[in-house]
Amino acid sequence: MRPFKTTIPIEEARGLLRAGVEPIARTETVPLAAAAGRVAARDVAATIFVPPFSRSAMDGYAVVAADTRGATRDTPVRLRIGERVFTGSTPTRAIGPGTCAEIATGAPLPDGADAVVMVEESSRADDEHVLIGAEAKPMQNIGRKGADISPGDLVLRTGDLLNPSRLGAVAAVGHSDVEVFAKPRVAILSTGNEVVEPGAPLAAGQIYDVNRFTLAAVVDAHGGIPVLHAPARDTLESLNTALDACDDADVIIFSGGSSVGDRDLLIDLVAQRGEVVFHGIAVRPGKPTMFARIGGRPFFGMPGNPTSCLSNAYILLVPFLRATARLPLYAPRTIAASLGRTIVSPANRHQFYTVRLEGTVALPAFKGSGDITSLSKADGYIEIPSDQHTVEEGTTVVVTLF
């Protein structure tokens, strides 16, 4: 055994990770329909007007506003209907004094018209005439050409997240695809002689690989492409071969073997192939966590214990990966609750303690770092700083929801 000589506080680990982020530089062009949630890699400027023509914002009558002066419900103005203009068609003649056009919402405004009277303010005199029952103000109910977007306007800036409304703006100016930053490729690999893939029979002493799937789900949810590798054995040879297979990854995550036992070889692997940034964090769960650079690439050595591994994936990997992918910070939802049972926390370690919510009461859900149900049966966690040892039943706690 080679015990941890020092551990660093969680805030220091977070700072080192922030400093270690290299935002992805590769870009790719994707169809608009596949671009939701991606990050724009270049500014997009409009080359057209939106709307491309002045149009009616109401179903009603396109009129010359001056013709309606003095009109009221009791003293309406009578206008002749020149034509009917539907969406997708174009008017064939201009509106002159005493005339109007029946017009649909979204249809092009005929020349000469400078207002639209909505149908509710009119009544039909006969097939060819309408009675306008209210004065129209110039430009009322008209969507002016270019009122929304003009040529040269930026509808998207580099770094913008493509949320639904920004996708809409890009579509409005007629682009069918968009250049975005590539998603970081994240190699995920479990280590351990005992670890086998779900679906295979379980021999004596073996367990199923949990971390590969929890890590892949987190990576997928936060802007990365998980690239799954088969488990490696606890030999330097096997780990080296596994590492070679991660050559095209932007981020590498190994789990297991990150602690200080004789069979915990990640530290030896990193000593051979790269540099350690930190090893050992004063947190529970998740103390045996390593961050390193191997061949210039960020390398996470996550604890083998499934809850430790996933907890640090949420707390450390998510911010790192999102920054690498150029995604905005992720702020999980929090709620206040009353602690249902007193918790004792270890000295000198910042604890992420999982809880289950029953109404507004937070009940302890943490079993052990090795138990995936510490997380899978929890709704969120509370944080207990390293200088606090007990949290009494009935205390109001802030629960960060998963």
Ligand code: AMP
């Ligand atoms: P290690 O970090 O390699 O010392 O492993 C700590 C504990 O986590 C051991 O009980 C391992 O069997 C278990 N473990 C390691 N890797 C995994 C994995 N991928 N899935 C589930 N359990 C694991």
Ligand code: MG
């Ligand atoms: Mg192991």
